[in-house]
Amino acid sequence: MKKTVVLEEYAKQRSKRIGALKKYGITALFLLPYLIAFIVFFVLPLFYGIYISLTNFQYGKPGVETFNSFLWFKMIFDKSVMPGVFNSFWLSFTHTLIFSVIMVPIAIILPLSLAILVNQKPPAFKLFRALIYMPSIVPLTAAGTIFTLLFMSKSQHGVLAEFFGIDIQWFIDNWFSFDLFGQEIEIAYAWIPIFFMCLWGGWGGNFIILSAGLQNVPKHLYEAADIDGCSPMRKIMNVTVPGIKPQLVLCLFTTILGYLGLYGQNYVLSSGGPSIAAIASMPAGGKTSTIMYFIQDIVANNLTFKSSLYGLGAAASLVYALFAGVISGIQMYLTREKKTGTKISEAYNKWHEIR
Amino acid sequence: MKLLKKGFIKVTSLLMIVSLMLGLIGCGNDNNDDNKNNGGTDSIVDDLPRDENGEFVADYLEGVQLNVWSVIGNPDQKILLELIKEFNKEYAGMIEIKVTSVGHYDYYNSLDSTYANDYGNFPDVCIMHNEKNIEYALKGYFYSLDDLITTVGVGIDFDNAYDNIEKTTIHEGKHYGIPVDAHGYLTQIRQDIIKKNGLGFENNTRFIPNDYDEYQTLLEGLRALADTGELWVRNINLDEDHSWYQLKNGNSKLDAAAVVTTDNFYPAFFHSQESDNLTALYVNGGSLLDANGDVSFHKNAGMTQYVTDLVDRYNADLYGDAGNKEAAFPTGQIVMFSEGPWMVANTYDIWWNNNQLSTAGKLGVTEEDASDPVYANPYAVARPYYMAADGAPTETASKWYGNGHVITLTKKITSMQKAAAALIFAEWLTQGQNEDGNYNLIDWCKSGHVPAWKNVYESDAYKEAESKSITLQAMGDPEQIIALESSQYATTLISGLTTAVGNVSAQLLSVDGCTVDKAKQTMNEIAASTQEALNLLKLGIK
Numbered sequence: 001m002k003k004t005v006v007l008e009e010y011a012k013q014r015s016k017r018i019g020a021l022k023k024y025g026i027t028a029l030f031l032l033p034y035l036i037a038f039i040v041f042f043v044l045p046l047f048y049g050i051y052i053s054l055t056n057f058q059y060g061k062p063g064v065e066t067f068n069s070f071l072w073f074k075m076i077f078d079k080s081v082m083p084g085v086f087n088s089f090w091l092s093f094t095h096t097l098i099f100s101v102i103m104v105p106i107a108i109i110l111p112l113s114l115a116i117l118v119n120q121k122p123p124a125f126k127l128f129r130a131l132i133y134m135p136s137i138v139p140l141t142a143a144g145t146i147f148t149l150l151f152m153s154k155s156q157h158g159v160l161a162e163f164f165g166i167d168i169q170w171f172i173d174n175w176f177s178f179d180l181f182g183q184e185i186e187i188a189y190a191w192i193p194i195f196f197m198c199l200w201g202g203w204g205g206n207f208i209i210l211s212a213g214l215q216n217v218p219k220h221l222y223e224a225a226d227i228d229g230c231s232p233m234r235k236i237m238n239v240t241v242p243g244i245k246p247q248l249v250l251c252l253f254t255t256i257l258g259y260l261g262l263y264g265q266n267y268v269l270s271s272g273g274p275s276i277a278a279i280a281s282m283p284a285g286g287k288t289s290t291i292m293y294f295i296q297d298i299v300a301n302n303l304t305f306k307s308s309l310y311g312l313g314a315a316a317s318l319v320y321a322l323f324a325g326v327i328s329g330i331q332m333y334l335t336r337e338k339k340t341g342t343k344i345s346e347a348y349n350k351w352h353e354i355r
Numbered sequence: 356m357k358l359l360k361k362g363f364i365k366v367t368s369l370l371m372i373v374s375l376m377l378g379l380i381g382c383g384n385d386n387n388d389d390n391k392n393n394g395g396t397d398s399i400v401d402d403l404p405r406d407e408n409g410e411f412v413a414d415y416l417e418g419v420q421l422n423v424w425s426v427i428g429n430p431d432q433k434i435l436l437e438l439i440k441e442f443n444k445e446y447a448g449m450i451e452i453k454v455t456s457v458g459h460y461d462y463y464n465s466l467d468s469t470y471a472n473d474y475g476n477f478p479d480v481c482i483m484h485n486e487k488n489i490e491y492a493l494k495g496y497f498y499s500l501d502d503l504i505t506t507v508g509v510g511i512d513f514d515n516a517y518d519n520i521e522k523t524t525i526h527e528g529k530h531y532g533i534p535v536d537a538h539g540y541l542t543q544i545r546q547d548i549i550k551k552n553g554l555g556f557e558n559n560t561r562f563i564p565n566d567y568d569e570y571q572t573l574l575e576g577l578r579a580l581a582d583t584g585e586l587w588v589r590n591i592n593l594d595e596d597h598s599w600y601q602l603k604n605g606n607s608k609l610d611a612a613a614v615v616t617t618d619n620f621y622p623a624f625f626h627s628q629e630s631d632n633l634t635a636l637y638v639n640g641g642s643l644l645d646a647n648g649d650v651s652f653h654k655n656a657g658m659t660q661y662v663t664d665l666v667d668r669y670n671a672d673l674y675g676d677a678g679n680k681e682a683a684f685p686t687g688q689i690v691m692f693s694e695g696p697w698m699v700a701n702t703y704d705i706w707w708n709n710n711q712l713s714t715a716g717k718l719g720v721t722e723e724d725a726s727d728p729v730y731a732n733p734y735a736v737a738r739p740y741y742m743a744a745d746g747a748p749t750e751t752a753s754k755w756y757g758n759g760h761v762i763t764l765t766k767k768i769t770s771m772q773k774a775a776a777a778l779i780f781a782e783w784l785t786q787g788q789n790e791d792g793n794y795n796l797i798d799w800c801k802s803g804h805v806p807a808w809k810n811v812y813e814s815d816a817y818k819e820a821e822s823k824s825i826t827l828q829a830m831g832d833p834e835q836i837i838a839l840e841s842s843q844y845a846t847t848l849i850s851g852l853t854t855a856v857g858n859v860s861a862q863l864l865s866v867d868g869c870t871v872d873k874a875k876q877t878m879n880e881i882a883a884s885t886q887e888a889l890n891l892l893k894l895g896i897k
């Protein structure tokens with residue numbers, strides 16, 4: 001039986017289809033390059049990484065691996081399976097966490113202070129701005145050379161030893177130790193050059209972002225604060241900081257993730273050492289090893305590990321990603337834009353208008 | 356509209372899943388054949404050109420190209436390239452070798468990466484270190500060669516190779532490489548300083564120690580004179596002032612950085628070389644692994660003594676962290692240091708036995724200095740000195756560790772013609788003779804290696820070359836070399852041993868220092884950690 005279509009209805013449907021195609025087709029067209037890149041460089045590696053972490057995958061011999069009953073995850077979470085791996089993973093994890101807890105506030109507060117000072121536009125402030133940002137353009141390896149020369153021992157004519165008589169074996173000596181959950185954590189002096197290199201090379205990026213944010217803080221708020229008799233510190237806390245909150249949140253997000261993934265500075269300065277005898281032959285068996293160092297030792301630095309322990313590297317990467325995700329999530333939640341007071345009604349009105 | 360939205364999401368999701376599956380299927384390469392780990396030659400197609408009797412005739416080969424990766428760097432790379440040029444000339448139209456020189460630090464990483472990701476560019480032949488031979492053969496990279504040698508009929512008879520060097524190429528009775536040479540690290544010595552200070556042996560007529568005890572006496576004698584400021588030193592760098600001075604007086608003609616003082620002087624430069632550590636292990640009859648395949652380097656009494664000697668015998672006064680050894684040695688800041696033999700003939704001998712030192716009246720060189728053969732040629736080399744502890748087996752006590760190079764055929768070769776060409780090249784380099792009847796390998800050995808082949812070492816031409824080379828004289832008889840025990844985990848084991856010695860040495864430099872007990876504890880802990888690494892690797896490979 002032939003179907004009868006009313007011309008008007010057909011025209012309406014056709015017009016609807018063309019309209020939708022235009023609207024979503026163009027959207028899809030624009031999305032496609034990104035979508036392809038996203039799938040190829042993120043989704044695919046993520047799922048492939050999960051797959052590798054569940055097998056005895058061997059680098060260079062894909063296709064022969066078999067499921068290994070979560071062995072790599074058991075090694076990471078159960079000490080009895082392989083104590084060396086457990087210890088080195090959680091020790092490098094602890095190093096990362098402690099360093100991040102110390103470093104992140106400093107890496108935000110120092111650039112913020114500098115940005116506020118430069119924003120006062122003192123004489124030659126443009127020069128200061130350039131000088132402060134300059135370390136950020138120095139490549140990591142070059143910065144590593146600079147800091148190595150600074151902290152070399154006296155016999156190697158290190159700058160600090162020669163000019164200030166500081167005769168410490170920065171990359172060998174132990175600084176202090178402490179007990180954490182029954183595990184002795186040895187803190188090496190090598191963390192000091194790493195700290196300074198991170199600070200020196202990292203402050204420029206945050207400084208520029210925060211400086212840009214400061215330009216946009218409404219001037220009338222400062223005038224109002226002046227009229228109200230606010231002290232300079234009060235103005236900073238109650239006007240400046242809230243005014244650059246989006247930039248602060250961005251800096252906090254990138255800085256936390258940056259230091260949780262700390263690797264390059266340790267690699268060029270101390271190669272993860274000095275080694276810890278009990279786990280010296282394990283991935284990240286050094287006193288300045290980080291969680292990223294653990295992963296890199298397996299997938300890049302040690303060819304023997306790379307050949308047969310790729311799955312462990314993938315498992316460690318997933319644990320790290322999960323941890324970084326949780327930390328970032330908490331940070332995003334705590335710094336979210338709270339819709340209180342008039343913001344709730346404004347948001348409702350906006351939604352209502354759109355509707 | 357909602358339906359369209361849902362459709363869009365569905366299509367996108369489907370696209371992502373399909374891509375994911377395609378990716379999972381497509382990831383990797385095509386080199387995971389079953390033949391990979393057993394060294395079998397089944398995948399080679401027999402396309403050899405043969406005569407009417409069915410015999411392979413090398414002259415029938417035509418235009419076979421071999422892609423060779425060489426680990427050999429400068430200064431001896433130049434000599435290898437010249438030899439290969441000679442080979443290409445001799446076999447023009449038949450075989451052509453294209454060499455890619457890959458630096459020591461990148462070689463094995465590149466080999467792994469190319470194998471995994473770019474198999475098309477994987478080499479046909481590898482010239483590599485012998486201690487890595489079996490490790491990489493068991494990764495499935497190389498063919499075992501015995502059947503191929505028989506099929507091709509090249510004149511490689513392993514009976515002519517030194518067993519002590521050849522053993523690095525053998526696994527379960529099969530050869531995975533053709534040994535080329537061997538070498539150990541040499542001790543560089545400032546014999547002029549020893550003579551000037553009256554610290555030589557046999558009434559100050561011999562300046563190179565013969566054994567460990569003499570070596571130790573020399574270290575302590577130098578330290579004692581340096582501590583009182585009475586040690587005589589001089590700078591032998593080209594164009595600098597060569598006059599003698601005592602540490603307490605200094606030399607005002609030199610730059611401050613080049614002046615040796617009591618504080619910056621060390622009898623020997625401390626540099627923990629893996630070859631030094633392996634020598635200490637092997638001369639005392641130790642091994643990296645025991646019969647059960649467990650880590651055993653820490654169980655050897657001589658090795659333990661070597662590590663504790665670092666604490667209470669050599670100590671930081673005798674071996675010092677003197678900055679750059681190549682800068683410290685010619686100024687007299689150190690009198691001895693360890694370095695590979697390839698640096699001796701082509702570099703150090705030219706730098707430090709320079710003719711300025713035999714020219715009187717210039718740059719502070721006196722008549723006595725110029726006419727004295729020791730002062731005129733102050734630089735000498737010798738084998739390293741290690742004490743064989745009490746109870747060390749006599750058959751190893753006077754020997755030393757040395758590694759070397761091997762030629763391997765990779766699984767990239769799938770044609771018997773290529774395999775034949777590669778074996779012809781290996782034969783030419785190791786056993787081939789030139790127009791004068793001299794082995795080609797002798798030319799290679801002149802760059803600082805002893806041959807892995809008895810017939811080459813025993814030839815008159817080699818003896819003549821040896822008489823002219825301070826490097827070959829210092830290295831001596833290849834029979835005296837102990838090569839690494841063949842192991843799938845060689846890199847991890849060597850790294851464990853080196854880390855153990857390096858960790859103790861680092862503790863000596865630290866503020867807290869190190870004690871004998873702590874040194875022993877460190878070595879045991881690192882051995883245990885190395886054992887755990889082996890267990891881990893075995894789990895990974897399962």
